[in-house]
Amino acid sequence: MAKDVLIEIKNLKKTFTKKTGNIFRRKITHVHAVNNVSLEINKGEILGIIGESGCGKTTTARMIMRLMKESSGDIIFDGTNLSKLNDAQTNKMRKKMQMIFQDPYDTLNPGMRILDIIMEPLNAHEKGLSYEEKVVRVQDAVEAIDLKPAEDFIYRYPHQLSGGQRQRVAIARAIILEPLFIAADEPTSMLDVSVRAGILNALLSLKKKMGLTMMFITHDLSTASYMCDRIAVMYQGRVVEIGPTKKIIHNPSHPYTKALVSVVADLNYFIENKESIILDGEVDATIVHEGCPFVSRCPHQESSCHSHPPELEKIENQHYVSCHCHLDINDQKLPVSL
Template sequence: MDNSVLLKVNQLKKTFIKKSGTVFNRKKTEVYAVNNVNFEIKKGEILGIIGESGCGKTTTARMVMRLMEESSGEILFEGNNLCTIKNAETNRLRKNMQMIFQDPYDTLNPGMRIVDILMEPLNAHEKNLPSNEKLKRVIEAIESIELKPAEDYLYRYPHQLSGGQRQRIAIARAVILKPSFIAADEPTSMLDVSVRAGILNLLLDLRKKMGLTMLFITHDLSTASYMCDRIAVMYQGRIVEIGPTKKIIQSPSHPYTIALVSVVKDLNYFIENREKLILDGEVDSTRKDTGCTFVTRCPHQEKVCHSKAPEIEALGNGHAVACHCHSNWLEKTS
């Protein structure tokens, strides 16, 4: 693996079994949550994964963080295949891999004080550190998330903090071990609009100060464009387009990405031209590999789209798309 690459995901897949029917006639259907996903993240880079609910972006992050076991594939972190190493080795690496969850109201124990919440990672991974040094690290972590003076927050409980302050504490818990990689799963979606920008700027500032590498999960293209160096667009468990943020925003090549960008750029245009951009429908994760994942919602589908799943095609400069007829699509929508 390239030394500049911190995390690499190869052919990652996650399936679940969905049961349906009556007691006497039970049916089992294989559900594809993540289907042959490939990407890599270089050291110091932020890769965003965007897509609508149910597309598999959070499942991907949870598998990377070893909170969920994959069905097949490999996850390489610092040259180690996380899918095959033993639990003891995973626990050692976990110090360098931390996660920020979506809901700050659910991720902090309401019965614990902030000082105790932030002590937990240190107690687990740096047991030999003296108590006074642990307290010093806690204070430094609180100040790093711009809650000052730190002493005013040490002995509070989560319910005594606002939503934005809680998420800042969740971020402090993630960075207190000085990790090299963070997975942020929609860290601002549960917050008031007025505090979202502050959290995003805090993450960018921490990235600069600590040299963090991030996997940033979001359904909001505008947030991804602000935060990320590159963006991967996911639909029905597959990455349908990936590339530098500027390329994705200014020159989208997959019909699904074009629809997403249209919503952000000009909502009136999207509403007036919706039928030309995307057909009504929802993600159907029970579909097999018999064709393009987007075929049922693509207004310009062709015969090949129903019979063959498109492979990711390189367009140059790190930009790639999985679409049989993206060139025709661009001509029709330009």
């Protein structure tokens, strides 16, 4: 593992088993939520994860955070293989990584004051601190995320804050233990557009001040292009393209990434040319594909796309794509000015 890598994910898989039907006709289906993902997250970078609903973004983050165990594969965090830790060791490791969720309503206990909500991780992991010291730490975290003065906010309950303020409280709670890594799972998608930029900028400034490494999950390519150093594009549980943000935006090479970019860059162009960009269809994670998982929606498919899955292949410095026919479609004109 290179010394500038904080997290290395190797061949990560998560399969959920679903039972449907009744006792006479039991049907078991397997959902391949994450299917052989390998990637690295460098120290101090923001890696964006984008892709449509159900492609495995949250499941990947939850496995890194140890909120869920992988079916197979390895996650190496700061030199430690998380899959090999026992419960006590995992609990210790949790201090170094925190997650911010999409909906602050879900994550903040409505019956607790903001002070007590943010203090909870300190109570669990910093038992040597006095109550007064913990209050100071809470105040510092709250002010670091621009809820100032802290005393105006910490004695309130979640329902006495706006949605944007609640998400700032969730962020303060995530940074209180000074973690190395934060996974932010669509942290602004439930918020009013007017407060989104404030939250994004606050995350960027915290990242700089604290030297944080982040995984930033979003559906929105323009948010990813604003926030992220590199972007990984997921489709049906796999990473289909990964590279520096500028290369993903200006030289998208997987047909799915091209579709994502063109829909944001010029909606009219996308609507007029949809048939040649992406075919209609939905993600079905219960299907095991012999060939490329994108084949049923790809307008450029050739015979090899049906016979075997493409590997992630290096196409330029730091830029990888998993597509049999990316060379043939590279000259396809698309509007790519985000």
